[in-house]
Amino acid sequence: MLAIPTAPWAHGLFDILAWAASALTGTVLHRWRLREAAERLSRVTGPGYFAALAAGALAGAWAMGSINSLRMTTPMVSHSIAGALAGAIVAVEGYKWAAGIKGSTGTAFVGPLAIGIVFGRWGCLFAGLPDRTYGVPTALPWAVDLGDGIGRHPVEVYESLALFAFLLVFVIALAARQSWAYRRSFYVLAGWYGVQRFAWEFLKPYPMLIGPLNIFHLLCLGLVAYGCAFYAADRRRERATARRGAVPVLRRDDEPV
Known part of the structure; x- marks a missing residue:
């Protein structure tokens, strides 16, 4: 069992590190491979896109977290x-549907989001028991003691490593100029996040909502369904575009190509 030093302020420190790593990763990937994707995004979206993103993230974060913790x-x-x-x-x-925007707009966010989770989850670990993200007791050799003498699954580390593995695959795919990394990587990220998080939720002492499933199990199933469905839809669009001999372009419905 590994004794982990914990302190509530550790979460804030790692949040700062996560934001810094996200900004650096986004800048590097933009200059290296994703400049064109970012330029396409800026052409077809307006301020409303980012307002919707921020409002949705804020509402979802506190709503889902509180449904569980309450x-x-x-x-x-x-x-x-x-x-x-x-x-x-x-x-x-919802914003894209109303604005008639087709195709993924999330490629530029993939790297920053993944690395942010990689760092952020370590903050959850070092924040200790008050953070309420700890795992259930286990006798495994890598169990962590967060200050109460009980060995627990380091679920935060599991998630961090899972997202780091995804990030490596994503960067390798960008280097090889694979189509999915440029067109559909956000859908892959959503699906992968849902799959790995679904597994770790069985190792957390959260209240059950339906049978053995908690609220995050259901949320993760939704993320997996979203990733698979939108990936398949974009793949069909790519094939249809290739048959027509045109270059695939992220666009609004009313814009000529």
């Missing part, structure tokens, strides 16, 4: 990265 032994309001991701997706896809 049902715990000591009720309290809280926020959740899974809720923020789901809320942002709902708000942005």
Whole structure:
């Protein structure tokens, strides 16, 4: 069992590191491979897009986090990265539908979001038991003691490593100029986040909502469904465009190509 030094302020420190790493990653990827994707995004979206993204993320984060934490032994309001991701997706896809924007607009956010979670989850770990993101007890050799003498699954580390693995695959795919990395990587990220988070939720002492599933299990199933459905739809658009011999372009419905 590994004894982990914890302190409530650690979460804030790692949040700062996460934001810094996100900004740096976004800048590097933009200059290296994603300048064109960012330029396409700026051409077809307006201020309303980013307002919808921010509002959806904020609402989703606090709504989903609080639905879970208010049902715990000591009720309290809280926020959740899974809720923020789901809320942002709902708000942005709604905005895109209203504006007639086709195709993925999330490629530029993939790297920053992934690295942000990689760093942020370590903050959850070092914040200790008050953060309420700890795992259930286990006797595994890598169990962590967060100050109460009980060995627990380091679920925060599991999630961090899972997102780091995705980030490596994403960067390798960008280097190889694979189509999915440029066109559909956000859908892959949403699906992968949902799959890995769904697994770790069984290792958390959260209140059940339906059978053995908690609110985040259901949220993750939604993320997986979204990723798969939108990936398949964009793949069909890409094939149809290729058959017509045209270059695929992110666009509004009323814009000529």
